[in-house]
Amino acid sequence: MPLRVLIVDDSNFFRQRLKEMIDQHPDLSVVGTATNGREAVEQARSLRPDLVTMDFEMPEMDGITAVRHIMADRPVPILMFSSLTYEGARITLDALAAGAMDFMPKDFGEVSRNAQGLRDKLHERLLTLGRQARASASASREATRLQPARPVKKPTEKPVAREPQTPARPRGSYKLLVIGASTGGPVALTDVLVNLPATFPLPIVLVQHMPENFTRAFAERLNRQCQIQVREAQEGDTLQPGVALLAPGGKQMMLDARGGLRIVEDERMTYKPSLDITFGSAAKHYGNKVLGVVLTGMGADGREGGRMLKNAGSSIWSQDEASCVIYGMPMAVAKAGLSDKVLSLKDIGPRLVREVC
Template sequence: MPLRVLVVDDSNFFRQRLKEMIEQHPELTVAGVASNGREAVEQARSLKPDLITMDFEMPEMDGITAVRHIMAERPIPILMFSSLTYEGARITLDALSAGATDFMPKDFGEVSRNAQALRDKLHERLLTLGRQSRASASATRAATRLQRPAPEIADPQESPAPASRPAVGKRHYRLLVIGASTGGPVALTDVLVNLPARFPLPIVLVQHMPENFTRAFAERLDRQCQVRVREAKDGDALEPGLALLAPGGKQLMVDGRGSVRILDDQRVTYKPSLDITFGSAAKHYGAKVLGVVLTGMGADGREGARMLKQSGSTIWSQDEASCVIYGMPMAVAKAGLSDKVLSLKDIGPRLAREVG
């Protein structure tokens, strides 16, 4: 059954072009269209689509408010369209915090030309989000059917005592590198807010994002977290309690002098790429790196994680149940590279406890 999409935008031109592009894929169909946030909430309630594409600036009710209403009634994957500006980035981050799943740039030039690259990217995003949502719903239903009441224990004293676990000593790390893609802005926030201001390691963050977005994201994280966060610049020093976010459209590498290099490498698909950052960390920090792979589409980070493991470093990955998209961490786990597979809610506290 095709995935049913609700298209929400106040521009009739954009609605029609999106509708045409979406329906060019046999696994996608447009269930309805809405021209403002209020209509979107009503259509989401009545049509029960599998996915929603959402604009921000609309009459009667803006996109963020609509996202909050929709997610409160029936959580559903929502793909936001955003302008590639600093203000557009700030608004998109607000939408992701409100419950939107992912975002794409809103470029009228590309849409009017019906560029194949844009159409293919739109199809990939919608299909990935929709399939993940359906798979999660099916797993939840199956788990509910299989649930059975726990057997009663007549005498609590007869229940076996839990086996004691030996204490595990802390490893000595020199650098923490965390990477993410789809779902990453919320996941990274959840991790970093748990870290104390005096966190003893330098932190490098790699989030798949376009230019302009990373500066707004770093500023947002800096306001929310106890550790300091800023967008990385070439030559920035790695300092304990400071998180440097790789700038969108560039590559971040660490060097052997305790600083970062920002490069414009056009040969790599992801900019920034976790593979590039992990690889440089493996080269210069050997076994002293803790790498963490969070939610995201694709397999970026797997080969870099392999290099880190070969150098003796440690890799944690997020579990499937807490991921928005179980792509990047799945690639690492399936390759046998994860030392720990953890729920998102546990990663920040474990870092604070075992490293901090």
């Protein structure tokens, strides 16, 4: 059955072009459109779509308010469309915090050309979000179905031993923390970093898949919310304990032998920034002194760089499937046998404090 999509935008042109592009995929079907946030809330309630695409600036009710109402009423994956400006980034981050799952740039020129690249990217985002949501809902229904109608007293049994995980390394054995994420990452990174005290003893490097202009707004937001310092990385920055440096969007971030950062242009890589690139340079210059953490995200970025870290003797933690928005990047690392620990999102920050501080 095709995934059913509700399109929300006050531009008739944009609604029509999105509908044409979405309906070109056999596994996607537009079931309705709305011209403002209030209509979006009503349509989401009556049509019960599998996915919603959402604009921000609309009459009667803006997109963020609509996201909050929809997620409170009947949660559904929401893909925001945002301008590639600093202000657009700020608004998009607010929408993600309100419950939207992902975002794409709103480029009227690209939509007008009906560019194949945009169409393919839109299809990929919607299909990934929708299929993950369906799989999670199916698993939840199955778990409910298998629960007994009333508590059943079980005979006394010996506790089942859990699969052992790599024990904690001694304090002081790590010299650098590197965390990477993609879809769902802004919220996940926030959940992890707000747990860290201002006295956190390690330098922190952050890699979040984001376009240019978005990372500065994201770093400023994190800096306001966290006890540690967070800022967008710049060429020549040096690593400092208790300071998190966020890779700038559209570029690659690498470490050097003197504890500094290099910010470089790179047109070869799909992801800019790429966790593989940063993991690889950390392995080269820090050897077995790195703790890498892979959070929610689409794709497999981090797997090959993670392999380099593991070969150098460093450690990797990955987020578990149940707490991910998209179980892609951490799944790739775990399936490759690279994860020393697989943890729920809520446990990662506290575990960092226990094992590192």
